[in-house]
Amino acid sequence: MAAVRVRRIGTHAFTATNERGAHVRVGRAGEPGAFTPVELLLAAAAGCVGITAEDLVVRRAGADAAIEAVAEDVRPVGAHELDAVAVRLGLDLSALGGAERAELVAVVNRAVEAVCTVTRTLKRSTRVDLAVP
Incomplete structure (x- = not known):
């Protein structure tokens, strides 16, 4: 834990x-x-997506493949709750053909949906237990 x-x-x-x-x-x-705490939440979401995708991308696009994940909060100005977290995964897939690119995108999407703990938790809206002695 x-x-x-x-x-x-x-x-x-x-x-x-x-x-x-x-x-x-x-x-x-x-x-x-x-x-800020929200920026750390965004970093956790983007980091989880990048880390989840890394092995899949490197295996197909090469050890030097560029990977960049960007997460943004979606909420009205001044709101104290996020409506959504938008994550974009930027990959340099120029070395891959069209079919290889499409397959990699599908595999990455499936992997993030299956094992990215942070984004899966955000989608589920986990319980937060606060203890104040």
Whole structure:
């Protein structure tokens, strides 16, 4: 099971640390050098899609295949809830023919639908349990 600890380091500034010692700054919108919580959610969605697609893409398009996933929040300005998360996966498939390209796109879509934990969870709208002692 994964755990992330978030500790306050200043006004509107926090550090998130995982069990392997990686750190990322978290803060409000406009906080220099920090991700907002929503940006971290977007990074998780895009990262999960990219990581899920990587082996499939590299196997077919080569070890140097360019992969870029971009996630955007979809919500009205000022809203405190997302209507959707839009993820675009950019791939350089210029080395593949039309049929190979179509097959890879289908395989990547199936893999993301089947095993991308973050996007699958977002689609399902998971329960969040908050404990405050």
